[in-house]
Amino acid sequence: MAAGSARGWIGPLAITLACCVATTVASPALAQQDLDAQVRAALRNAGFTGTIQAQFLPALGRPLNAKLANLGRLLWFDKLGGLHDDNTCGGCHSPSRAFGDTQSIAIGIQNNNVVGPHRQGPRNQRRTPFASNTPFYPNLMWNGRFASISGDPFDNSLGFRFPYPEGTTRFPPNDPIVTHLSIAQAHMPPTELTEVAGFTCTAGTIGPEFDQFDDGRGACLPPADATGTRNDPIREVVVQRLNGNAAYRQLFGGIYPSVAAGGPIDISMFARAIAEFEFTLIFADAPVDRFARGDTRAMSEQEKRGALVFFGKGGCVQCHAVAGQSNEMFSDFKMHVIGVPQIAPRFGVGEGNVVFDGPGQDEDFGLEQITGNPADRYKFRSSPLRNVALQPAFFHNGSMTRLEDAIRLHLDPYTVARSYEPKRAGVDKDLQLRLGPIEPVLARLDPLLQEPTHLTGGEFQALVAFVRDALLDPRATKQNLCPLIPDSVPSGYSTMIFEECR
Ligand code: HEC
Ligand code: HEC
Structure with missing residues (x-):
């Protein structure tokens, strides 16, 4: 029309x-x-105005929290969030590619620690889209399966719709914490077996064809819960890993008083940090x-x-x-x-x-x-x-x-x-x-x-x-984004080798 x-x-x-x-x-x-x-x-x-970049903060309704975004950046590059210490967001969402893939089809777990043309390891099913600019998207993923029901990612008055097991109840309308679709989405990647989590935790539970990928280290506890979903158990392990790390406890404690007071880092804190980093990756001011x-x-x-x-x-x-x-x-x-x-x-x-x-x-x-x-x-x-x-x-x-x-x-x-x-x-x-x-x-x-x-x-x-x-937008180029790779991450693990950033 x-x-x-x-x-x-x-x-x-x-x-x-x-x-x-x-x-x-x-x-x-x-x-x-x-x-x-x-x-x-x-x-x-x-209907094009060329003013969308300037509309971001007004739509968010608050200034960005630089400390939180920086914590998100560290998590982005820290393999501690992967249950076998072998992948993290940055392995697929590379700063050399506006936080998108260096590959035709993503390579997730069991990779060779390289990000770029020479990345190797088992292929997943799809290409990694840019994470930059995604806070403007009313739905996420190649088949739009994560969506803001209002049609506006900044508006959770109708809640966010995800496939089973999250459905429409995990991120309900007007949740005071999960206020933006990107925050809800950031609960998901750590649970993806092929991308970040690995198969070990579910060996024997999702079909024998996957057992061959079990690397035998058995790090994924506890097993799938009563409803058959393994997402929350995996999230629990991710936060256990963060809570077990003094540097992360200090960083989260600097943002969340409850953590400073001795309370646990929870998965929504992880998700908020990741989303805050994504909020700094808006590159929508082009010719x-x-x-x-x-x-x-x-x-x-x-x-x-x-x-x-x-x-x-x-x-x-x-x-x-x-x-x-x-x-x-x-x-x-x-x-x-x-x-x-x-x-x-x-x-x-x-x-x-x-x-x-x-x-x-x-x-x-x-x-x-x-x-x-x-x-x-x-x-x-x-x-x-x-x-x-x-x-x-x-x-x-x-x-x-x-x-x-x-x-x-x-x-x-x-x-x-x-x-x-x-x-x-x-x-x-x-x-x-x-x-x-x-x-x-x-x-x-x-x-x-x-x-x-x-x-x-x-x-x-x-x-x-x-x-x-x-x-x-020239700010999306690798010259501008490769410097976001941290020199070191709180876990003490090495960061991956970003071939296109050297
Ligand atoms: C009928 C709807 C439709 C029309 C019309 C259309 N596109 Fe697309 N385009 C798509 C869809 C859907 C995809 C993603 C398909 C996929 O990856 O399976 C896509 C993908 C692309 C991509 C690849 C982007 C990426 O993510 O890799 C480019 C470039 C593109 N379109 C440019 C164009 C141009 C230029 C035109 C006009 C000549 C056009 N499209 C017309 C629906 C459309
Ligand atoms: C194994 C590679 C891989 C890793 C690691 C990974 N992703 Fe992704 N990401 C993908 C792929 C592939 C898709 C698209 C999947 C689909 O549509 O089925 C995607 C989609 C997304 C999207 C939606 C993009 C859009 O255009 O809708 C966001 C946002 C995102 N990922 C953020 C993250 C964050 C945050 C992390 C780390 C916590 C992460 N990803 C880890 C591969 C990866």
């Missing part, structure tokens, strides 16, 4: 431009002004924002032409939305099937540690995993596109490693997906071995993408320039 009206608006303008360019061939300045006017109109029409605020020189002419394609003929804004609850993040935060090729690592020791979906165990059912509804199969959240140029790979499984290829898929999914070859797409060797079926994916393709979009070579290059450069 939005793009339909955008077209209606830009159409007459384009005719105006054609008329004026024809009569004022000698005046590039005038043509430039017309281009600026068209881009301004397209942005306004899409397109500065342009929208009136600085016509913030974007190059090519980026401006690309913007017209993005908001007009390309139809991108229909899903990569910038109005209302999208918080100008270039996503409608809804789920769509766009025809992403299904790459799948082999399952087994040293290869993958997640059993993929489908009869060949080489598929990812996306939203269906959460809703159980086959109509939701292969649906994934429209990716928020800010700072996307900093990603080494694209889509939920990193099946494309060049931004151009990722954009081209949208223009003609049938042709591009059917001719996909993992090796040519540039994915790592262990991801070139298996390809899930593509026809069932294409059979469910979003109606918006069923007709190919024809762009000229110039339009395509301009579109790429817009997505790559005009959405990039």
Whole structure:
């Protein structure tokens, strides 16, 4: 609907431009002004203001707590939070990549302590999205499974919805502590077996196929609770580890009087620290924002032409939305099937540690995993596109490693997906071995993408320039973020080796 009206608006303008360019061939300045006017109109029409960065603190309703954020930063890089001391947020959410993945598909536990192209270890199922800017997202994860029911991450008046076992009761409406979706979310990663926790704690309880990953150290106590959920027991172990560490007790005590008085560090304190650090990672002031605020020189002419394609003929804004609850993040935060090729690592020791979906165990059912509804199969959240140029790979499984290829898929999914070859797409060797079926994916393709979009070579290059450069906040680059890696962490463990930060 939005793009339909955008077209209606830009159409007459384009005719105006054609008329004026024809009569004022000698005046590039005038043509430039017309281009600026068209881009301004397209942005306004899409609901884009370029002011979202400045709206963050007002939405949060309080200043940031620098001490708490710094504690979150230390936790981010400290392997103490992983039950086998082998992974932490930073292993996958790397500062060299705006706190996103260095890999096509994340490598979690049992890794080689390296973060970067040479990271090795068993693959999980999906690519790690940026943690930066996530405090603006009304729902989180590739299938949106963690959501603020109000549609606003800053508003918990209706509570936060998570899948079983958290459901809607773990983070109820108006909880005085879990006030933001990011705080609720930060309760989750430590419980992920493949990412952080490891399999040991549940050996024998989730199926024999996982026992081979049991490293025999048996650190995960107590066992799964009566309801069959192991999340709270794992959280208990994480806080036991923090409470057993004098340096952390002192740091938490400096923030929470109850800890200073001898009380326990609890999991919500961990989550609040992590979320506070994420609140410092808002990088949403890019050239397109500065342009929208009136600085016509913030974007190059090519980026401006690309913007017209993005908001007009390309139809991108229909899903990569910038109005209302999208918080100008270039996503409608809804789920769509766009025809992403299904790459799948082999399952087994040293290869993958997640059993993929489908009869060949080489598929990812996306939203269906959460809703159980086959109509939701292969649906994934429209990716928020800010700072996307900093990603080494694209889509939920990193099946494309060049931004151009990722954009081209949208223009003609049938042709591009059917001719996909993992090796040519540039994915790592262990991801070139298996390809899930593509026809069932294409059979469910979003109606918006069923007709190919024809762009000229110039339009395509301009579109790429817009997505790559005009959405990039320079503060999100590794030059700015690698210095956030602490020299040392409270546990005394070494931090991982961040190859791209050296
Ligand atoms: C093994 C790698 C790995 C580790 C370690 C990890 N994550 Fe993630 N993270 C992921 C992946 C993969 C996803 C997307 C998963 C999905 O959608 O199914 C994700 C999603 C997220 C998201 C939501 C992003 C979005 O766009 O919706 C946030 C926020 C996040 N992680 C924070 C954290 C924090 C905080 C930690 C540490 C406590 C952490 N992660 C540890 C891999 C990891
Ligand atoms: C029908 C909705 C829809 C339209 C229209 C659309 N996209 Fe997307 N886009 C998505 C979804 C959904 C994803 C994530 C798919 C996945 O990872 O499985 C995505 C992912 C992307 C990515 C990869 C980002 C990442 O996280 O790796 C880029 C780049 C992108 N889109 C650009 C564009 C451009 C440019 C256009 C216009 C030509 C466009 N999109 C049109 C839905 C859409």
